[in-house]
Amino acid sequence: MKRLCTWLLLCCLSPLAQAFDLQQLSEQLARPEVIHGPFVQEKHLRALPQPLISKGRFVLAKNHGLLWLLQTPLQQDYRITAQGIARRDGNAWQMLPNKSAGAEQNRLFLAVLQGDSSGLLRDFELSLAGEPQQWKLTLTPRSVLLKQVFNQINIEGGELVQRIELMETQGDRTVLRMQDSVATQPLSEAEQHDFAK
Template identity: 30%
Template sequence: MLCVAGSAAAAPGESLVSRWLLFVLALVLAAPALASPPDGVAARLRQPEVLRGGFEQDKQLQGFRNPLRSSGDFLLVRGRGLAWDTRAPFPSGTVIGARGIIVSTPDGGERVLARADDPAQDLLMALVGADLEALARSFETQETLLEDGRWRLRLLPRDAGLHSVFASVELAGDEHVREVRIEEAGGDTTVLRFLELRTSPPPTDAELARLD
């Protein structure tokens, strides 16, 4: 069973980037096609080795009128890891990489959300590495192909560990994922929009070092 819930004592800057959201980010950016047939969503998606872009996130909490909003940028290096950097409303950097899930703290230190040998980390790296067989064991999919190369994909968790966190995850896009809507089991909703997606320039040595 996979546990992806965030830790009880969240550090400043961690509330908008909890472990369950990082799980979805890896899923969305690395291998959203899952077990799609050859002429389905998988045929429409590009799977570049490097993907960069910006994001906007709205998280609607139960009982609150206005959503929590954040924005920033990310870098995905397939098979290596994912760097997710929130710029507003406050800076926060999080990395899914060889050492696990690491959050940068305001004092310049690091906080480990999951170590490399954590079961959650195994699936995260399978997502980053586009291990479709492993992913298909975790989710069942319902896909809809639209005109002009667009598509929608609904993911439903198979096991109790995932189901206790997500009710469903819905993705929409074309050659890349452009938007994802996350319905949590507790009723909260998160919408992520990906902006200015590009496959260059290649990662710098400093960027790669963050993932190691």
């Protein structure tokens, strides 16, 4: 009888013990040292019938930041770190003003990719569904400033983030797809140099 009660208790508790939570997602996303991958960004504007599409590649390095290397429709390199956002100008990096909505969006993006749920919890209500290999995180803004910009942000992924959808209050929408990211390559010398400058 005692064995049966223990077994029943374990059966009841096991779904709770195996539930995928924010802490586990943060740990999973923070695990890789370096992530490389291509991206496709679709900007859906209310005023335009077709989305604006840009493509490029990115490099996310733990303790360094994010290189966002736009390749089409124009070539432009950005570096996003805790210090702010810089744009490549020839061989040098120029820091950009930190007060824009775009700067806030880029800081948010960095927190998402690095699995920094504590940073996100300050500004958003977080709701996670799914399991480690297929999950969806919904961010609903808490702060007045963010409520003016976003209705909601949806993030989906598996081992790594694969899709981010930013739903803006005025009806525009941005979708970022990062389907073929890999976490097996170290930083190249050029990438190390870009982060060091």
